[in-house]
Amino acid sequence: MKTKTHMIVPVFIPHLGCPYRCVFCNQTDITGNQGRADEKKLDATLTTYLGETPPDQLPPNREVAFYGGSFTGLPAKRQENLLKQVQPWVQKGLVSAIRLSTHPLYIDEGRLVLLKQYGVRTIELGIQSTDPEVLELSGRPCPWETVKSAVKLIRKNGFRLGLQLMSGLPGDTEETFLESVDDVISLKPDFARLYPTLVIRHTELFQLYQEGEFTPWSLDFTVDVLSDAIQKFSAEQIPVIRLGLHPDPSMLENLVAGPYHPSLRYLVDCRIGLNEMVDRIRQIKKVNGTVKFKVPSKRISVYIGHKRKNIETLKKMFRLENVILQPERNCDRLRLIA
Numbered sequence: 001m002k003t004k005t006h007m008i009v010p011v012f013i014p015h016l017g018c019p020y021r022c023v024f025c026n027q028t029d030i031t032g033n034q035g036r037a038d039e040k041k042l043d044a045t046l047t048t049y050l051g052e053t054p055p056d057q058l059p060p061n062r063e064v065a066f067y068g069g070s071f072t073g074l075p076a077k078r079q080e081n082l083l084k085q086v087q088p089w090v091q092k093g094l095v096s097a098i099r100l101s102t103h104p105l106y107i108d109e110g111r112l113v114l115l116k117q118y119g120v121r122t123i124e125l126g127i128q129s130t131d132p133e134v135l136e137l138s139g140r141p142c143p144w145e146t147v148k149s150a151v152k153l154i155r156k157n158g159f160r161l162g163l164q165l166m167s168g169l170p171g172d173t174e175e176t177f178l179e180s181v182d183d184v185i186s187l188k189p190d191f192a193r194l195y196p197t198l199v200i201r202h203t204e205l206f207q208l209y210q211e212g213e214f215t216p217w218s219l220d221f222t223v224d225v226l227s228d229a230i231q232k233f234s235a236e237q238i239p240v241i242r243l244g245l246h247p248d249p250s251m252l253e254n255l256v257a258g259p260y261h262p263s264l265r266y267l268v269d270c271r272i273g274l275n276e277m278v279d280r281i282r283q284i285k286k287v288n289g290t291v292k293f294k295v296p297s298k299r300i301s302v303y304i305g306h307k308r309k310n311i312e313t314l315k316k317m318f319r320l321e322n323v324i325l326q327p328e329r330n331c332d333r334l335r336l337i338a
Contacts, residue, residue: 007059009049009095011042011082013069018103022128023139023170023204024197026254042085050094063097063122064089070126071100072111079111083118090119097121101164104142107150112157123154124162124193129169129176130183137170139204144183151187162241163189167225168197168217168259170208174225181229185236192233193242196222198258206256219267222259227271243268266306273302273334274310280336281318292324292338300327303334 018025050062064086071079089095099122100115107125115123127147128140135141154161163184167177184192199209199216208214217225226243233240244264245251261267281291291314295303303325304310311323326337 004059006061007049007063009046009062009064011045011064011066013066013071013074013082018070018073021139021204023137023208024166024200026200026203039081039085042082046086046089046095050089055094058094061096062094063099064095066098066100068101070103070106072102072106072115076111076114079114080118083115083120087118099124099160099162101126101162104147104150107153109153109157112153112159115159116157120159122160122162122190124164125150125154126164127180127184128164128166129172130180131172131176134169134171134176134180148187151189160191161187161189162191162193163187164193164195165229166195166197167222167229170205170214172197174221177225178228178232181232185232185238188236189238191239191241194226194229194240194244195242196226196244196259196264198245198260199256200251201254201256209257216258219259219261223264223267223271226264226268227275230268231272263306266302269299269302270305270310273299274305274313276334277303277310277314277323277336278317280334281314284336287318287320289320290322290324290338291318291320291336292326294326294328294331294335294337296331296333297327297329300325 046064050058066082071082074082083098086095086098090098098118098120100120101124104125104127107123125147128138129135130144130147132141132144151161151163165177165180165184197205197216199206199214205214209216230240230243244260247262277293280293281287284291293303305313311325314320314323324338
């Protein structure tokens with residue numbers, strides 16, 4: 001059984017510090033979190049995650065993460081109060097590091113000095129798109145030069161960098177999204193998160209959807225585009241640590257439309273597996289009714305596909321009678337053997 005080595009203690013500060021209200025955003029309904037992340041609430045969260053389990057039974061790496069708002073957009077005193085409250089847990093050895101998410105508009109030397117002072121190691125920037133029109137339609141205009149400047153400062157001050165993108169925003173296309181992916185890759189983040197755009201109640205996007213002014217991407221199209229994005233990141237050895245929103249009960253209750261699936265990453269990996277097998281078969285001059293692959297044992301399910309969809313798709317595409325997948329423990333990649 002694989003031992004968990006990392007724990008995230010999430011602290012949600014919905015909308016706090018945000019420079020504007022994006023059309024897709026309703027952090028309260030997404031996270032189910034209402035009110036300020038005040039001292040009493042923060043302490044209760046830390047106690048729940050860290051104070052009720054013997055330290056030797058906790059994962060070795062334990063990180064407090066401020067999510068939801070733009071942390072560095074808060075007044076400096078408010079930032080300091082939140083960070084100070086984590087310090088006793090750091091001093092007791094129960095917290096290894098602090099991470100936070102914010103907006104590129106709120107990155108400068110003074111803010112970064114404060115974060116370093118209190119042990120913040122990782123900063124995630126919500127980029128969402130690098131296309132000016134998409135950003136304008138989404139209610140979050142931000143010049144690309146501002147993003148690059150923020151990234152340069154974060155790197156200069158020694159923080160780990162994460163970047164977030166959204167697919168299917170108003171005005172977005174496959175081409176503009178993949179161009180945004182290329183732009184983010186050019187910044188060489190330590191990791192990325194990708195979030196398909198969903199229609200959530202009590203948002204401007206919900207109103208646009210009701211009025212027929214916005215149509216979310218389909219799940220199948222989203223999976224196809226995200227599979228290209230994942231392959232681009234993989235080629236540059238940039239891990240995508242999250243694909244899609246966490247299935248919080250409040251989010252599911254307020255979800256109206258859009259490409260949501262509880263196992264989105266699995267569907268994307270299956271699509272990548274299918275594309276690999278299609279490419280291998282197309283390299284054969286003649287197919288005689290049966291193809292056989294050696295596949296890594298740990299990835300056998302993504303080649304079979306969700307509900308055996310990959311197998312059935314290959315049979316239909318190439319008029320095959322059989323598709324045989326032979327799992328191999330020491331196999332590191334897909335191999336066509338017959």
